[in-house]
Amino acid sequence: MRPEVQIVRIDEDRDGQRIDNFLAGRLKGVPRSLVYRILRTGEVRINGRRAKPDTRLSAGDEVRIPPVRVAERGEPDRPASAQMNRIEEAIVHEDREFLVLDKPSGIASHGGSGISFGAIELLRASRPRDTLELVHRLDRDTSGVLVFARKRSALTALQTVIREGRATKHYLALLHGRLAQARITVDQPLRKSILQGGERMVRVDEAGKPSVSHLIRLESFADATFCEVAIETGRTHQIRVHAAHVGHAVAGDEKYGERSFNQAMRKHGLKRLFLHAARFEFEIDERRYAFSAPLPPELRKVLDSLQRP
Secondary structure, three states, rough: OOOEEOOOOOOOOOOOHHHHHHHHHHOOOOOOOOHHHHHOOOOOOOEEEEEOOEEEEEOEEEEEOOOOOOOOOOOOOOOOOOHHHHHHEEEEEEOOOOOEEOOOOOOOOOOOEEEEEOOOHHHHHHOOOOOEOOOOOOOOEEEEEEEEOHHHHHHHHHHHHHHHOEEEEEEEEEEOOOOOEEEEEEEEOOOEEOOOOEEEEEEOOOHHHHHOOEEEEEEOOOOOOEEEEEEEEOOOOOHHHHHHHHHEEOOOOOOOOOHHHHHHHHOOOOOOEEEEEEEEEEEOOEEEEEOOOOOHHHHHHHHHHOOEE
């Protein structure tokens, strides 16, 4: 039987959800790449208008979902067991509300842009009976704490906390050069653009969204500084762009980084972006949550090999 166009009315429980996440949950077994394709081509409509992936739904909206097959030719409909085992081994916490990963570098938060399976797709494939929603995102090459909601109420509550700036996120990063001050605050608006070919680029731009990062020196080396980075906002590529803007690019950053510094760090064994989401803390209904992930061994080895001043 051929699939047909669906017209779905959004109920109160889905108010505020991003359309890409709604479709991923609605179209079980459909690759995330296909979800983004039907959004990009305008086949998905909200109240008759084209929708972008980050468009948020409102209760009462009518969503047009085009006919889709569960799997397209050449696209796998289920990840390999080794991938699912790897993501299960990365779980550091789970309760009735949340599941938390220490996400490995190299795994995207979600599929799309040529990636069939991100962390959310792997978890859903591994746990088909669970309801899981991605609360926030990490860049593909960034490791560390990544939080998923197991209930819609937990998702909306935590997203409200994040939107209101009441969540605390701390990262660990190795930056180019030596910070002249123990603490540097970068308060610069960021603007995202999509280049031809689909590559995302972010730059400091007065027309962009407000963005604040705090670089806190932990340890100095001959030509690098190991830092904690606290962020007040969670823009795409925020830490990487802010760090590069003040002349202290993140080690291993092939997009915004400093080429000669990256080459030098490769000689110390760095094979990835040196950026790790170490802590994520927040409070919901007077209950305090604090999730953490230690610095990965491959990054610790790089630090141990660096020369002290």
